[in-house]
Amino acid sequence: MLESCIMEILAxxxxxxxxxxxxxxxxxxxxxxxxRYSARTNAxxxxxxxxxxxxxxxxxxxxxxxxxxxTLLSDSQISDIYSLLSNIYNIEITGIIIQDxxxxxxxxxxxxxxxxxxxxxxxxxxxxxxxxxENEGFYQTVLARELSIDEIKKISEESKIFTEVFIHGAxxxxxxxxxxxxxxxxxxxxxxxxxxxxxxxxxxxxGKSLFLLSPKDLDGSNxxxxxxxxxxxxLKIEGRMRSPEYxxxxxxxxxxxxxxxxxNDLYFASKISFDRGSESGYFEGKNLNLINRExxxxxxxxxxVVKSVKNDVVPVSKSTQYTPKKGDGLTIERKGKRYGFELxxxxxxxxxxxYFSENINQFKIGDKVYINSSGEIKKELQxxxxxxxxxxxxxxxxxxxxxxxxxxxxxxxxxAKKGGFSSLLRKxxxxxxxxxFKLSINRFDIDxxxxxxxxxxxxxxxxYIDSIISSAQNLSRLPLPMEIxxxxxxxxxxxxxxxxxxxxxxxxxxxxxxxIYIDFQFYINNRSKLDSYNNLYxxxxxxxxxxYYNLLEKIDKKHGVVVSNLGEIIYFKERGFxxxxxxxxxxxxxxxxxKLEEYIDGDIIHSLETDLNDISFDKKxxxxxxxxxxxxTTEASIQGEGGSESNKTxxxxxxxxxxxxxxNNLSQNIILFSKPVYLPIEKIKNYSISNYIVDLRxxxxxxxxxxxxxxxxxxxxxxxxxxxxxxxx
Numbered sequence: 142m143l144e145s146c147i148m149e150i151l152a153x154x155x156x157x158x159x160x161x162x163x164x165x166x167x168x169x170x171x172x173x174x175x176x177r178y179s180a181r182t183n184a185x186x187x188x189x190x191x192x193x194x195x196x197x198x199x200x201x202x203x204x205x206x207x208x209x210x211x212t213l214l215s216d217s218q219i220s221d222i223y224s225l226l227s228n229i230y231n232i233e234i235t236g237i238i239i240q241d242x243x244x245x246x247x248x249x250x251x252x253x254x255x256x257x258x259x260x261x262x263x264x265x266x267x268x269x270x271x272x273x274x275e276n277e278g279f280y281q282t283v284l285a286r287e288l289s290i291d292e293i294k295k296i297s298e299e300s301k302i303f304t305e306v307f308i309h310g311a312x313x314x315x316x317x318x319x320x321x322x323x324x325x326x327x328x329x330x331x332x333x334x335x336x337x338x339x340x341x342x343x344x345x346x347x348g349k350s351l352f353l354l355s356p357k358d359l360d361g362s363n364x365x366x367x368x369x370x371x372x373x374x375x376l377k378i379e380g381r382m383r384s385p386e387y388x389x390x391x392x393x394x395x396x397x398x399x400x401x402x403x404x405n406d407l408y409f410a411s412k413i414s415f416d417r418g419s420e421s422g423y424f425e426g427k428n429l430n431l432i433n434r435e436x437x438x439x440x441x442x443x444x445x446v447v448k449s450v451k452n453d454v455v456p457v458s459k460s461t462q463y464t465p466k467k468g469d470g471l472t473i474e475r476k477g478k479r480y481g482f483e484l485x486x487x488x489x490x491x492x493x494x495x496y497f498s499e500n501i502n503q504f505k506i507g508d509k510v511y512i513n514s515s516g517e518i519k520k521e522l523q524x525x526x527x528x529x530x531x532x533x534x535x536x537x538x539x540x541x542x543x544x545x546x547x548x549x550x551x552x553x554x555x556x557a558k559k560g561g562f563s564s565l566l567r568k569x570x571x572x573x574x575x576x577x578f579k580l581s582i583n584r585f586d587i588d589x590x591x592x593x594x595x596x597x598x599x600x601x602x603x604x605y606i607d608s609i610i611s612s613a614q615n616l617s618r619l620p621l622p623m624e625i626x627x628x629x630x631x632x633x634x635x636x637x638x639x640x641x642x643x644x645x646x647x648x649x650x651x652x653x654x655x656x657i658y659i660d661f662q663f664y665i666n667n668r669s670k671l672d673s674y675n676n677l678y679x680x681x682x683x684x685x686x687x688x689y690y691n692l693l694e695k696i697d698k699k700h701g702v703v704v705s706n707l708g709e710i711i712y713f714k715e716r717g718f719x720x721x722x723x724x725x726x727x728x729x730x731x732x733x734x735x736k737l738e739e740y741i742d743g744d745i746i747h748s749l750e751t752d753l754n755d756i757s758f759d760k761k762x763x764x765x766x767x768x769x770x771x772x773x774t775t776e777a778s779i780q781g782e783g784g785s786e787s788n789k790t791x792x793x794x795x796x797x798x799x800x801x802x803x804x805n806n807l808s809q810n811i812i813l814f815s816k817p818v819y820l821p822i823e824k825i826k827n828y829s830i831s832n833y834i835v836d837l838r839x840x841x842x843x844x845x846x847x848x849x850x851x852x853x854x855x856x857x858x859x860x861x862x863x864x865x866x867x868x869x870x
Contacts, residue, residue, distance in 0.1 A: 148369050148376060148399050149205070151305065152392040155381035156185030160195050162385035164526045166392035170205035170375065171195065172238060175229075178210045178222065179334055189228055193614045196232045197577070200613050201528045205235040211260035213332045213748065214241045215755045216730045223623045226252050231616045236280055239263075240318060240332070243732030245277050251621045256280035261307070262318035262332065264725075267687045269708025271300045276711075281305055283377065285316055285684075287776045289426045290364060292686060294371035303374035308365070309391055309411075310379025312356040312422060312431070314340045315773035315812075316684050319725055322772040324750055325814050332727060332750060341437040344800075345793040353779060353792050355437035357430075360419035362408070365398040367424075380415075386518045387414035409463040412442040413515045427808070429778045441472060441513025444495060447504050455504045456494040464490050468516015471497075474509040484516070527574070529581040530606075534570075536587035543602070548609075550601050557592040569595050575603045576610065626735045636825065638852050639744075641680065641768065641836040647845050648674070651837075658703055658721075660838055662806045665692060672697050681705050682807055683725040683774045689807050701743065710740050724749050724765055725774075744832050749818065753828060764828065766820040767848055768836020769801075773812040801839070813839060819861055822852055 152163035154173040163171055173195065174186045187195065192208075199206040208229070214222060222244065226237075236256030237248055240263055248255050259265055259274055259282040266285035274282050281303040284293060288306075297304040313320060313331075322339045324330030329337040340354035359379070361368070368376065376399065378391050390410035397404045412419075417440060418433045444465065445458035465471060465488040472481040482500050489496040497504070533544040536554065543550040566587070570580050580602070640651040643660035645667075651657060656676050664671055664679045671677065678701035685693070685706070693712060696702065701719035704710050705726065713720055721743040728734055729748045737745055738761075746763035749770055779790065779802050790802045798815035805811055817836075825833055835852055837845045850856045 148365075149374060150392060150396050150399055151205075151207070151375050151377040152388060153310075153378055153381040153383070154187075154195070154388070155383070157187070157191050157195070158385045159381070159383075159388045160198075161526050162389035162522055163392050164198055164202075165521065165524060166389045167396050168204070168392045169396075170207065170235070171199060172207040172209055172377075172381075174209045174334075174381070175225065177225065178212050178214070178218075189232075192229060193232055194577070196234060197610060197613055198526065198528060199235075200233045201530070201578075201609075206233070207236050207238050207258060208234055209238045209260065210244060211238050211240040211262050212334045213330075213727055213729045213750065214243055214733075215752050216732075217752075217755050219243060219247075219730060219732060220623075223247060223251065223620075226255070227620045230254070230618045230620050231614065233613060233616060238283070240727070241729070241733055242736040243730050245736055246732070247623060249278060251623050253621075254618060258305075259283060260318075261285060264316050264318040264684065264706055265708075266316070266684055266706070267690075267708040268296055268299055269687075269711040270706060271296055271302065271304075271708075272711045273707040275301050281374065283307070286312060286359065287316060287423050287684070288686070290367050290371060290424045292688075293368065293373060295687065297372040304372070305375035305377055306361075306368060306373055307359060307379055307422075308361040308368070308376040308395060309359055310383075312359050314354045314356050314432070314777050315775050318727060319683055319774045320772065321749055321770060321814070322812070325770070325772055330750055332748075343795065351434040352437045353432065353434060354773075354777075355433055356777060357418035357420045357433045358416070359422040361421060361424060362394070362398060363421065364424050365395065366401075369399075383415055385522055386515060387411075389522060390414045390515065390518055405462070409442060409461070410515050410518055413463075413469070413512050414441075414518070415439050416441055416443075423776060427776065427778075431777050432779070439513070440474070441470075441511040444510050444512055447473075447506055447508040447510065448494065449506060450501060450504050453498060453501070455497045455501055457497065457510050459490065459492070459494050463512070464488055465495060465497075465512050466516055468519065469512050470514025470516075472511045472513050473503060474511065475505060475507075481513070483514075526577070527579040528577055529579050532570075532580045532582050533584040534566075534582060534587060535584065536591060541587055541591070541593060541598075543598075545605070548605060550605060552593055552598065552601065554591040554593045557590050560589040562591055562593075563587050563589040566593075566595065566598070569599075573599060573602065575599075575606050578606045626731045636830065637832050639763065639832050639834050640849070641834060641838055643838040645670075646842055647837045647840075650845060650849055656701075656832075658834070659700075665695060665806060668695060668697075672699070675699075677701070678703050678719070678721055680723060681709050682805065682809070683723070683771060684809065685709065685807060692806070704741075710737075714740055719743055721763070722746055724770070746832075746834060762830045763832040763834055764820075764825070764830050765818060765834040765836065766825055767817060767852070768834070769813040769817050769839045770836075771811050772814045773810075775810050775812070776808075777810065779810050779812075817861070819858075821858070822855055 149169035151170040152168035154160040154163055154171045176186050179186055196206055230252055236258045238258045238260045240260045248257055257279045261283045265282050279302050283305045286307050320331050323337040327337055329335040343350045344353045380387055394407035394411045420431050445460040448456045448458055467484055467487050469484045471484055472479050480503055485499055535542050540551045540553050573580055639656050640654055641658040642648045643663040659677050659679050661680055661682055679696055680703040683705045702713050703721045703723050705723040720741040722745045724746050727748045728745055729751050734745050744761050744763045791799055793799050800815050801813045803811045851858050
């Protein structure tokens with residue numbers, strides 16, 4: 142357990158303007174992406190030169206700087222990642238936020254000065270996952286957003302590394318790193334930084350078209366003190382894609398809360414900059430109000446409804462304590478359309494209404510009115526940012542001494558014929574600026590009847606600043622060579638099919654297979670019968686919180702397990718089980734496979750987003766070739782039209798595709814893709830893979846038999862169109 146620590150506010154920086162906003166708001170730390178391999182490819186991001194400038198600000202103001210390289214990687218990208226890290230290794234960066242396991246050894250062995258931080262994309266949600274990170278020498282972990290305060294507290298108290306939680310901003314409806322929805326529909330994967338935000342679109346629920354998967358934003362402002370007491374190190378604000386106004390107002394708001402100060406003006410400024418409805422996320426556990434079924438877009442701060450329109454004034458019912466001000470952006474919503482303008486004067490108000498006296502002809506009775514831009518914040522953001530160097534100036538022994546923390550400049554002076562030099566020098570140095578540096582003069586003690594050329598002083602100060610910039614941006618670090626992982630291709634004599642089943646009809650159909658994967662819920666509900674079978678491997682849940690680990694204890698050691706997250710690996714390795722892996726572990730390259738092989742001896746299945754032309758396979762490779770993949774695992778409540786099972790719902794997208802939702806025995810909702818991944822028997826013969834996973838779950842008895850006979854006997858499937866899912870060929 143770590144000692145108690147000072148809580149930090151970590152701000153999102155999608156580009157330099159947003160970094161500037163975060164810096165002005167006094168963030169303790171910044172996270173940003175480079176032009177490649179960031180989970181927010183559309184955020185603008187940073188060039189290496191821009192990163193150097195940001196690193197100067199963080200270094201000389203004692204703030205932290207984190208770089209996100211939090212996407213999944215293919216084999217062909219590994220050398221490029223090494224080159225990218227080599228290019229920034231001489232820049233002072235606190236740590237690298239990663240998703241892909243391939244980066245663990247690369248950073249530890251080739252770039253040891255960088256700390257490792259697990260991205261929320263790694264889905265760390267239990268103490269076992271933290272133990273994995275501890276074993277690998279991580280500095281900090283971003284915990285899954287789905288954890289309650291009590292769960293966060295338990296993990297943080299037991300953790301030997303720092304914990305970080307999201308406190309504000311957009312919520313993914315799925316566990317991060319476990320969403321395949323966007324990639325399956327249109328090849329824009331969240332695991333590769335290009336999520337199309339399918340969850341923000343409308344789906345049909347019976348006869349209604351609603352935002353069934355669109356969560357409200359997280360607002361954890363009421364939980365800051367409880368998180369501090371839970372030993373959380375860092376509060377992270379989501380929003381690299383959002384405006385500088387949002388970054389500034391939200392960062393400043395949470396910075397004040399971390400100090401124990403509640404500032405209502407900052408609260409309103411945060412809501413003005415972005416608001417599509419907010420909730421406390423999962424801090425209190427299950428949240429039935431999380432999904433906003435009516436709206437998925439930002440509207441700003443709702444202030445009221447137009448009550449009447451008069452010749453000289455428009456009264457608007459008062460729904461907030463914030464009074465609109467000059468420079469604020471006002472938006473009118475009418476029948477789904479929006480109109481806006483900037484206020485040129487403060488609104489007047491009384492206990493019941495706001496009164497607007499400009500652009501009266503744009504208002505109509507019943508209009509909803511919002512404020513979505515703050516004039517005061519826009520004015521604040523016009524300020525420049527500087528690094529202030531502490532400086533003491535004094536005269537001694539015919540010299541003027543300029544004393545910095547770790548450096549001094551001595552300059553001989555002449556005796557002046559008249560006084561006044563002291564006040565002149567102070568004025569000039571108060572206005573001195575060089576490459577974003579200014580001076581903070583703490584002591585100024587020089588004689589008034591001396592003389593030194595001001596230009597000479599400025600040049601000396603500029604030279605010193607240039608020298609510390611050069612030192613800060615060129616740390617003389619040399620990366621160590623990258624270790625190459627070789628995998629020898631070994632084409633099997635014939636393919637092995639591993640069938641995944643969730644009922645006895647399917648199990649008896651394939652019972653003679655060398656290995657059978659069993660659905661976790663099916664096993665838990667039928668243990669006494671299933672324990673008489675051999676060659677069974679239990680597929681564990683994608684996400685399983687610590688409170689459900691008692692279910693794992695029920696698994697008979699005669700069976701193997703198919704692990705779905707890092708925490709399960711630690712748990713079952715310690716207990717000596719035979720372990721295979723599931724696609725939810727997101728293995729796309731030989732380096733991440735090699736990392737898993739340090740923990741397990743079994744088969745490793747490749748990610749459903751793998752480029753099959755860019756990976757090596759060996760005798761322990763597995764590939765998912767048929768089945769309805771879980772495209773989302775969510776703790777959110779998703780309502781839809783009931784199916785034949787009591788725990789199943791169905792919703793339909795705008796193209797008419799149906800998606801089934803099942804609630805598992807962990808009270809999670811599992812969303813299946815609308816059609817099965819299907820690689821035909823003739824296609825798979827092209828790959829040197831030993832094991833092919835055929836998932837028979839969610840099929841009718843007739844469908845199960847048809848699929849089994851297709852793969853085992855080569856019978857054709859005329860009714861199913863080949864669908865590669867997220868695979869690339």
